[in-house]
Amino acid sequence: MVTEFTPVSAxxxxxxxxxxxxxxxxxxxxxxGISGILAGTFAFAGGDRAWRMAFIAGLVVxxxxxxxxxxxxxxxxxxxxxxxxxxxxxxxxxxxRLGGGCTSGHGVCxxxxxxxxxxxxxxxxxxxxxxxxxxxxxxxxx
Amino acid sequence: MATLIASAVCGVIxxxxxxxxxxxxxxxxxxxxxxxxxxxxxxxxxxxxxxAVSGLGYVLTQRRGQxxxxxxxxxxxxxxxxxxxxxxxxxxxxxxxxxxxxxxxxLVDLLTFSPKLIxxxxxMAAGMVLHDWWRTQTSVFPSAAAPSPADG
Numbered sequence: 160m161v162t163e164f165t166p167v168s169a170x171x172x173x174x175x176x177x178x179x180x181x182x183x184x185x186x187x188x189x190x191x192g193i194s195g196i197l198a199g200t201f202a203f204a205g206g207d208r209a210w211r212m213a214f215i216a217g218l219v220v221x222x223x224x225x226x227x228x229x230x231x232x233x234x235x236x237x238x239x240x241x242x243x244x245x246x247x248x249x250x251x252x253x254x255x256r257l258g259g260g261c262t263s264g265h266g267v268c269x270x271x272x273x274x275x276x277x278x279x280x281x282x283x284x285x286x287x288x289x290x291x292x293x294x295x296x297x298x299x300x301x
Numbered sequence: 302m303a304t305l306i307a308s309a310v311c312g313v314i315x316x317x318x319x320x321x322x323x324x325x326x327x328x329x330x331x332x333x334x335x336x337x338x339x340x341x342x343x344x345x346x347x348x349x350x351x352x353a354v355s356g357l358g359y360v361l362t363q364r365r366g367q368x369x370x371x372x373x374x375x376x377x378x379x380x381x382x383x384x385x386x387x388x389x390x391x392x393x394x395x396x397x398x399x400x401x402x403x404x405x406x407x408l409v410d411l412l413t414f415s416p417k418l419i420x421x422x423x424x425m426a427a428g429m430v431l432h433d434w435w436r437t438q439t440s441v442f443p444s445a446a447a448p449s450p451a452d453g
Contacts, residue, residue: 160328160332161332161339162323162326162328162329162332162339162341162343163341164341164342164343165322165323165343166342166343166346168321168322168323168343169322169323169343169344169346169347169350170346170347170349170350171321171322171350172317172318172319172320172321172322172323172324172347172350173318173322173346173347173348173349173350173351173354174318174350174351174353174354175314175315175317175318175321175322176315176318176319176322176347176350176351176354176355177318177350177351177352177353177354177355177356177357177358178314178318178354178358179311179312179314179315179318180311180315180351180354180355180358181354181355181357181358181359181361181362182307182310182311182314182358183307183308183311184355184358184359184362184368184374185358185361185362185365185368185369186303186304186307186311186368186369186370186371187304187307187308187311187368187370187371188362188367188368188370188371188373188374188375188376189308189371189374189375190375190376190377191311191315191355193315193403193404193405193408194403194404194429197404197408197426197429198429198430198432198433201426201429201430201433209304209305210304210305210308211308213305213306213308213309213312214308214309214311214312214315215312215408216309216312217308217309217310217311217312217313217314217315217316218312218313218315218316218405218408218409219312219316219408219409219411219412220313220316220412221312221313221314221315221316221317221319221320221409222316222320222325222409222410222412222413223412224313224317225316225317225320230317230320230321231320232320232413233320233323233325233326233406233409233410233413234326234413235325235326235327235402235406235410235413235415235418236326236327236328236401237327237400237415237417237418237421238399238400238417241417241420243399243400244400244417244420244421244424245420245421245424246396246399246424247396247397247399247400247402247421247424248396248420248421248422248423248424248425248427248428249396249424249425249427249428249431250392250393250395250396250399250428251393251396251397251402251403251404251407251425251428252404252424252425252426252427252428252429252430252431252432253389253392253428253429253431253432254389254390254391254392254393254394254395254396254428255389255393255403255404255429256389256428256429256432256433256436257385257388257389257392257432258385258386258387258388258389258390258391258392258393259377259379259385259386259389261393261403261404261405262397262403262404262405263315263403263404263405265390266348267348267351267352267355268355269377270352271351271352271355271356271358271359272356272359272376274377274380275380275382276377276379276380276381276382276386279382279386279387279390280386280389280390281390283387283390283391283394284390284391284393284394284397285334285394286394287390287391287393287394287395287397287398288334288394288395288397288398289334289335289336289398290394290398291334291394291395291397291398291399292331292334292335292338292398293335293336293337295398295399296335296338297337297338
């Protein structure tokens with residue numbers, strides 16, 4: 160699926176993501192890392208689940224509120240293979256927990272406070288994902 | 302209560318950011334990752350803007366010292382570049398590159414009720430729970446026997 164380069168909406172959207180991280184930090188003292196917030200809503204993490212549930216609920220219903228404000232909603236492009244979807248989901252869930260964060264926690268919040276740990280994590284998952292896409296699209300001819 | 306409202310509002314703003322920047326569209330993410338195909342650099346602009354604003358937020362938070370609605374900040378204290386960080390980020394990168402979905406966009410796309418999306422989110426949640434359970438059972442990485450506060 161071909162997509163256009165959209166620098167203006169990218170900057171506006173990115174600024175909103177940054178604003179969300181800023182407000183969460185300033186108001187509640189928490190890091191806006193989605194994988195950590197989500198995992199904390201499950202049983203094993205224990206404690207302080209209420210604010211996590213509230214954040215996740217806001218995230219999940221945001222497209223509904225967006226519709227009222229006239230935002231164009233995503234129509235996510237997904238691959239045909241169910242096995243690929245399950246394996247990718249497991250890897251994203253397990254990997255973000257083991258690595259302590261995802262694109263938001265390491266890629267935005269961590270790098271924003273110049274954490275070397277987050278800079279290294281972001282470089283690793285970016286490069287790994289680029290290699291996977293390269294192999295999938297150009298290496299195996301699929 | 303103030304914390305709950307603030308958290309929910311932040312979740313909504315975060316979702317708006319993902320929708321407006323089109324990062325909730327996995328194809329756009331995959332095309333960013335595809336340097337040697339029809340490269341779409343949008344994601345880099347999203348990150349740059351997000352970093353500028355959240356970096357400012359971090360400076361303001363540090364200057365203030367204490368959050369408005371909490372007795373103290375919950376900042377990650379781990380500075381180690383260790384095996385879990387490297388292996389975990391690598392595994393995440395593989396899964397991310399396969400579909401183009403990371404946790405935030407997957408949750409924002411949930412209400413499309415696409416069966417494939419729902420299956421992805423269930424598998425992702427299962428991976429998280431599996432990890433957190435495994436870390437309570439294993440001593441492979443003894444430094445974090447109990448699930449620690451995540452970096453993010």
